[in-house]
Amino acid sequence: MEPTIYLFFNGNCLEAMTHYAETLGGEITGVFKNGDAPVAEDRMPGGDDLVMNMAMKLGNAMIMASDAPGQWYSKPQGFSVSIAPASIAEFDRIFSALSSDAQSISMAPGETFWAERFTTFTDRFGTPWMLNYTGSKAV
Structure with missing residues (x-):
């Protein structure tokens, strides 16, 4: 399942x-x-x-x-659609396309202790996204 x-x-x-x-x-x-x-x-x-x-x-x-x-719609909250691009170049391409006219970028793309590049944002359609490229930090 x-x-x-x-x-x-x-x-x-x-x-x-x-x-x-x-x-x-x-x-x-x-x-x-x-x-x-x-x-x-x-x-x-x-x-x-x-x-x-x-x-x-x-x-x-x-x-x-x-x-x-109308009244059936409610703003998404409490989740993100998470994508793991295969490279930094792919990360940048996807981020550019999905974040164009974004409603918000809650965490700009950057390095974290678990990933070479990570970001969270809500696109222009209202979908919350998380992009995570672990790169050399993969477990």
Whole structure:
């Protein structure tokens, strides 16, 4: 059994997940929009273009997501999506792409006692991220 990350967005799920797939080398495996529901009563409020369910394969992991319209949406807290880039160059590329127009950068990229480079930030879509390149400090 493996956990699946499930993210909720405030109306920009398709844009966010497409950006993540392009940045991280993921593969979008399915997108089901509100308008795809065959029965109108099964649709969530907010319009046909909202994403009801979307899936992206990233390595051996699956990241799923949907829009959470209006009062259904709450700001993510208490977790981060953690990525371990394979090199400092890859770390810098991913950080640049995901932190562009970031809502906040809580810890700028830098060396720690456990990693050659580490950072935490919340991207423009509201997703909290943690990037960790251990490099020579790998256990």
